[in-house]
Amino acid sequence: MAHLIDRRLNDRGKSAVNRERFLRRYKSHVQEAVRKMVGERKLADLEQGGEVRVPRKDVAEPAFNYGRVGDREHVFPGNREYVTGDRIPRNSGGGGGGGGEGGEGGENDAQDDFVFSLSREEFMQIFFDDLELPRLARTEFGPSRTFKSIRTGFAKTGVPANLAVVRTMTQAIARRIALGGALARESLGLQEAFATATAVGHAELAASLHDRLARIERRQDAIPFLDDPDMRFRNRIWRPEPIARAVMFCLMDVSASMDEDKKDLAKRFFSLLYLFLTRKYETVELVFIRHTDDAEEVDEDTFFHDPRSGGTVVFSALELADKVRHARYATGWNVYAAQASDGDAFGADPARSARFLRERLLPSLRYYTYLELVPPDSETRASTLWAEYERVAEETRTFAMRRASSREQIYPVFRELFRKEAHS
Amino acid sequence: MSAVISTGADWDFELLERYDSAIARIAGEFGLDTYANQIEVITSEQMLDAYASNGLPVGYPHWSYGKEFIRNEQAYRRGMQGLAYEIVINSDPCIAYLMEENTVTTQALVIAHACYGHNSFFKGNALFRQWTAADAIVDYLVFARRYVMECEERHGSPAVEEILDACHALTAHGVDRYRRPSPLTMKAETARLAEREAHKERQFNDLWRTVPIAAASTSAKPAKNFPEEPQENILYFVEKFSPKLAPWERELVRIVRKLAQYFYPQSQTKVMNEGWATFWHYTILNRLHESGQVDDGFMFEFLKSHTNVVYQPPFDSKHFGGMNPYALGFAMFSDLRRMCEAPTDEDRTWFPEIAGSDWRKTLDFAMRNFKDESFIAQYLSPRLIRELRLFAVADHRSESSLKVDSIHDDAGYRRVRKLLAQQHAREDRVPDVQIVSFDRDGDRSLTLRHTQRRGRQLNDAAAEVVVHLRRLWGFPVSLETWEDDVRVDSIDAIAA
Numbered sequence: 001m002a003h004l005i006d007r008r009l010n011d012r013g014k015s016a017v018n019r020e021r022f023l024r025r026y027k028s029h030v031q032e033a034v035r036k037m038v039g040e041r042k043l044a045d046l047e048q049g050g051e052v053r054v055p056r057k058d059v060a061e062p063a064f065n066y067g068r069v070g071d072r073e074h075v076f077p078g079n080r081e082y083v084t085g086d087r088i089p090r091n092s093g094g095g096g097g098g099g100g101e102g103g104e105g106g107e108n109d110a111q112d113d114f115v116f117s118l119s120r121e122e123f124m125q126i127f128f129d130d131l132e133l134p135r136l137a138r139t140e141f142g143p144s145r146t147f148k149s150i151r152t153g154f155a156k157t158g159v160p161a162n163l164a165v166v167r168t169m170t171q172a173i174a175r176r177i178a179l180g181g182a183l184a185r186e187s188l189g190l191q192e193a194f195a196t197a198t199a200v201g202h203a204e205l206a207a208s209l210h211d212r213l214a215r216i217e218r219r220q221d222a223i224p225f226l227d228d229p230d231m232r233f234r235n236r237i238w239r240p241e242p243i244a245r246a247v248m249f250c251l252m253d254v255s256a257s258m259d260e261d262k263k264d265l266a267k268r269f270f271s272l273l274y275l276f277l278t279r280k281y282e283t284v285e286l287v288f289i290r291h292t293d294d295a296e297e298v299d300e301d302t303f304f305h306d307p308r309s310g311g312t313v314v315f316s317a318l319e320l321a322d323k324v325r326h327a328r329y330a331t332g333w334n335v336y337a338a339q340a341s342d343g344d345a346f347g348a349d350p351a352r353s354a355r356f357l358r359e360r361l362l363p364s365l366r367y368y369t370y371l372e373l374v375p376p377d378s379e380t381r382a383s384t385l386w387a388e389y390e391r392v393a394e395e396t397r398t399f400a401m402r403r404a405s406s407r408e409q410i411y412p413v414f415r416e417l418f419r420k421e422a423h424s
Numbered sequence: 425m426s427a428v429i430s431t432g433a434d435w436d437f438e439l440l441e442r443y444d445s446a447i448a449r450i451a452g453e454f455g456l457d458t459y460a461n462q463i464e465v466i467t468s469e470q471m472l473d474a475y476a477s478n479g480l481p482v483g484y485p486h487w488s489y490g491k492e493f494i495r496n497e498q499a500y501r502r503g504m505q506g507l508a509y510e511i512v513i514n515s516d517p518c519i520a521y522l523m524e525e526n527t528v529t530t531q532a533l534v535i536a537h538a539c540y541g542h543n544s545f546f547k548g549n550a551l552f553r554q555w556t557a558a559d560a561i562v563d564y565l566v567f568a569r570r571y572v573m574e575c576e577e578r579h580g581s582p583a584v585e586e587i588l589d590a591c592h593a594l595t596a597h598g599v600d601r602y603r604r605p606s607p608l609t610m611k612a613e614t615a616r617l618a619e620r621e622a623h624k625e626r627q628f629n630d631l632w633r634t635v636p637i638a639a640a641s642t643s644a645k646p647a648k649n650f651p652e653e654p655q656e657n658i659l660y661f662v663e664k665f666s667p668k669l670a671p672w673e674r675e676l677v678r679i680v681r682k683l684a685q686y687f688y689p690q691s692q693t694k695v696m697n698e699g700w701a702t703f704w705h706y707t708i709l710n711r712l713h714e715s716g717q718v719d720d721g722f723m724f725e726f727l728k729s730h731t732n733v734v735y736q737p738p739f740d741s742k743h744f745g746g747m748n749p750y751a752l753g754f755a756m757f758s759d760l761r762r763m764c765e766a767p768t769d770e771d772r773t774w775f776p777e778i779a780g781s782d783w784r785k786t787l788d789f790a791m792r793n794f795k796d797e798s799f800i801a802q803y804l805s806p807r808l809i810r811e812l813r814l815f816a817v818a819d820h821r822s823e824s825s826l827k828v829d830s831i832h833d834d835a836g837y838r839r840v841r842k843l844l845a846q847q848h849a850r851e852d853r854v855p856d857v858q859i860v861s862f863d864r865d866g867d868r869s870l871t872l873r874h875t876q877r878r879g880r881q882l883n884d885a886a887a888e889v890v891v892h893l894r895r896l897w898g899f900p901v902s903l904e905t906w907e908d909d910v911r912v913d914s915i916d917a918i919a920a
Contacts, residue, residue, distance in 0.1 A: 002444045002448070002460075002461035002462065002539060003463065004437055004441060004444075004463050004465075005462065005463065005464045005465070006465050007464045007465060007470065007521075008466060008470070010466075013473075014473040014477075015472070015476045015477075015489065015490065015493040018486065018487065018490030018493055019490040019493055021485060021486065021487040021490050021581075021585075022487045022490030022491050025585075061488055061593065062885035062886075062888035062889045063592075063593055063596055064594075064596065064597060064854070064855050064857050064874075064882060064886055065855065065882065065883050065886075066853075066855055066882065066883065067880075067881045067883035067884070068883075070821065070879040070880030071821060071878040071879055071880070072818075072819050072878070072880065073816050073817065073829050074817055074819070074843075074847065075747070075814055075815070075816045075840060075843050075844040076739035076814070076815060077736050077737075077738055077739060077747065078736075078740065078741070078744075078812075079739075079814070079815040079831055079832065082828045083831060083833075084828055084831055084833070084835065085827065085828060086827070088826040088827070089826075090819075090825055090826060114491075114495070115498070116495075116498055117498070157502040159502075
């Protein structure tokens, strides 16, 4: 008599430890992939999993094995036409003709990269590793709220249960038309010619046309009705339920002195604030304001990638931010702002900006962070803007500022922010 | 005889018990001898976990299992691969995992297949009886896991991982194919020495003292090679003689070696094991149907699964992935039964002692005393070769094209059978690499010899394996390749 046990409620994450070991072993690959994804993604899309590719040979486990050289015989099932002594050309591939090496046909596929996906949590963990966040912050980012599964279009891979039949068939029709259109046209032309030839009584021409027609028909028949690339699957993702909303103003100086490195640093700084806000608020809107001597509101791409030249007037950006806030986010929004600049400001601008910030902007903001980007190697003295802002920082508790020259210095800007959140 | 056990697709535990006892009764009537069964119901997630650890219920942590897990999970999530209905472990009691998603028909199929088919094979087959201790394996796995984790705590996981990586590269060369003589007990050893002394005394003759002795040759005796005989169990040799391994590292080598030995019978009995289990689920469920315990709907669903399992795509199909062990094994056992019950003249010529014999005894004998290679060589009948339309293709370096060596005709039956048997031999997959010398008194270097046959070379990974072995051994390692007593190649690893 058998002993029946229900194990379904036992722990299921038995392989989690092994998976983690695998990720650790291929950390350099994973980090590289994450870095690339950060560069390519928009701020709002940052917080997703992603795909990592590791070259197959790097994950191979070696063992003594035979290569492909040497004499051997192999037995196959399903002989139809061969008799002893028949010759089969090498590498004739699959299909009816050869296939002597059919057993090894799969080997080429095996040469592809080893691809796997990172979950959202894993992605974020590696992202933060790069920024040298302390443990505390990571757990702060860790747990997520209630999610709702929603339809989001179609995907090319999926489980059979999610097959979108109509969409798949539409794809198949499109493919058959694309592949068969030229043949159909040719066939039509030939049919006319054939009719003419038959009418005229040109028997030889008619026969050759008939042959060609038959050939085209065969090719038309060979177009599969349904093929793997046609498959479409319903796609679902988990979306968090909205709880409250916030808006984040990103202000950046894009004058000539802000090079790509500094902008990359700024992007990470903005990402962190954004991620922090998405923890607290389920919808977060982004406003990008760039400025030289004049400020304008732009989209994200332009913000990070479109170079501009000109002088620097910080005040213009602050003014525009205030205007946008009044116009669109006057009530019912938690407003945050982050400013990145290399601190170059001249004449009366720094003092005027600091005053405007203190008197107009800060009272209506939840928090304002300022990041000054300095070259890594130099010991530059504080900029005039920094000196003015320092006085603001002394007076208010909703203002934080830092200088940074490399990635790992980004986090401390947020330390105060986190500490405050822990208290409140 | 009795009423239908159930209708519909849903199952519950009470129903599983009723199916199990019905199946057990029939298995008993057919004389299947099994370990006690332990049936565990698991989810698909847990099945993926089980996949990653070779189906074992516990395993030590290692990144390669993570890789397996990720690979399977990815394939499953994308719908490219389904999951097995069951996994069964060669242990006593025999543990079988059933997926909760299965319908009641599938559960019955799986119980017959795993809990009575595989189970009786594990208990009866000579290879399993000789090489696996079914009652101890789960305990050993628990020990292994705890030991590896303790080592990680004490010595750091990179150090442990390095040793395990190196051992994993050599698992195929870490098994004994023949039993070592068990060491004598103290008492037996003393008795043996005493007897030797007594024998010397009996043989004593003072006369020999007077015989003049030629002056002993002064030239040094040629240094004895060590080991005296080539050693094929590389991991065993490393464990016993490695000059540098710390005791805990030796124990890790031993753990990997023990597990390799545990899996040794499985890789050589795939066709037989699956064939036997498939034959029995087919036979048992048909008997259930005959006796009216299951309805026609049940049988239709069962037959659909069954035919999927035993389908052998022809070589030129895009689904072809080599010989399907389920198909071949099932066909062979069914054919054996047919020869016993309804022999033809051909069968009488080819298998005079089987044709017309008691099929249960004949199948039982075949199950107990063979492995894939010898099973095919012994029992593959001309009729089956014709049915499967087997043919052999020769791939020789000296020829510009492949040649059809033999097909399913009178001239080819024996040849095809021999080649198919060879194809299932372990030697066909695992190259012959042995330790030939350990320079104990010199630089402590280790020399391996790959005996190459018919020009079949090792692949590029061999150099990496030698580096792994160098890491375990601690002193230079070299691999020589010899064919027909001529050295054709060598790989050295001086520094790890």
